[in-house]
Every structure is written in structure tokens, then in C-alpha cells.
Amino acid sequence: DRDFKTFRGFPVEVTYLDKQHSELQRTGLLHERSTEYVHLNIKGQISKIPRKDVIGVRLTSPTG
Numbered sequence: 001d002r003d004f005k006t007f008r009g010f011p012v013e014v015t016y017l018d019k020q021h022s023e024l025q026r027t028g029l030l031h032e033r034s035t036e037y038v039h040l041n042i043k044g045q046i047s048k049i050p051r052k053d054v055i056g057v058r059l060t061s062p063t064g
Contacts, residue, residue: 004033007059014038015055027060 012030017023026047028040037048038057
């Protein structure tokens with residue numbers, strides 16, 4: 001929990017499973033984490049990824 005608060009607003013890559021159990025990745029700015037979702041800011045739109053489907057979250061380099 002502390003890491004999510006510390007790195008709020010940082011660019012991250014989230015690896016997760018979709019409904020067909022395929023592994024997908026999304027990149028965006030870490031917005032927040034609730035009990036059910038990881039929230040990403042992707043180009044101004046908030047995207048919610050269910051925490052139960054998340055495989056991993058890692059910091060990425062900002063693209064320039």
C-alpha cells in the first residue's frame with residue numbers, strides 16, 4: 001500500500017489477465033489502488049483493472 005501511495009502519478013506498466021485468460025499489458029500513470037481495482041490514468045482517461053487479474057505492476061521510464 002505504501003508503494004502505491006509513494007509512486008502515485010508515476011508511469012507504470014500493468015500486466016494482467018483478460019477474460020479469456022490472455023496476458024495483456026497497459027501503460028499509464030498510476031492513479032490509485034482501491035480494494036478491487038488498480039486505477040491508471042491513460043491519456044487523461046481513468047482505466048480500472050481488477051486487482052484479482054493483475055499479475056504485476058512495475059515502474060517504467062517516461063516516454064519523451
